[in-house]
Amino acid sequence: MKKEMSEHSDSQLDVLFLNELREIYGAEKQQLIVLPLLKKAASSLKLRNVLASHLDDTSEHIRRLETIFGLLNQPAEIREPETIFGITREAEQVIATTVQDTATRDAGLIVAAQKLEHYEITSYGSLATHARTLEHDEIEELLELSLYEEKESDDLLTALAENYINTEASRE
Ligand SMILES: [Fe+2]
Structure with a gap:
């Protein structure tokens, strides 16, 4: 049976849930900056397509999160995504220390892209669990959709690394 929202409204888990939503919202927005940077630096067409x-x-995912904030009657606010800032700096290091148009650079870019994905998979996985606990059924479904898509992108990056880029890079 669905409990009333008010029963949870002041719980510590509600506060944590909202803060985590703000963090992934900030992370998704920062990726609008990082992903074009990775895509521009990549030489493999397949990698550029996965990043696109x-x-x-x-x-x-940003639109979905804005829907979720709306369902919670909360403003769509970001929390500074420190982890994504760190991964952005790592990606910049990869670009600075590898040669343009090489599979080695692409291999490094895939590492950075997968770090982003794994952060998102962890965040959406935890948020979906918390939404279930808080009985926000519709929100849980939206989070599960994003979680599924993040996992799909991660699998594509793994396949790309295993089937092509790492082999090419080992010959450079
Ligand atoms: Fe995402």
Whole structure:
């Protein structure tokens, strides 16, 4: 049976949930900056395509989070995504220390892109669990959708690394 929202409204888990939503919202927005940077630096067409489709997903994930804030009657606010700032600096280091148009650079960019994905998978996984506990059924469904898409992008990056780029990079 669905409990009344008010029963949870002041719980510590509600506060944590909202803060985590603000953090992933900030992380998704920062990826609108990082993903084009990675895409521009990549030489493999396949990698550029995976990054472009992750960028499209990111815009959708941002819209979904804004829907969630609306369902919670909360303003869509960001929390500074410190982890994503760190991964951005790591990606810049990869670009600074590798040669343009090499599979080695692409291999490094995939590492950075997968760090982003794993952060998102962890965040959406935890948020979906918390939404279930708080009985926010509709919100849980939206979070599960984004979680699924993040996992799909991550699998594509793994396949790309295993099937092509790491082999090429080992020959450079
Ligand atoms: Fe995302």
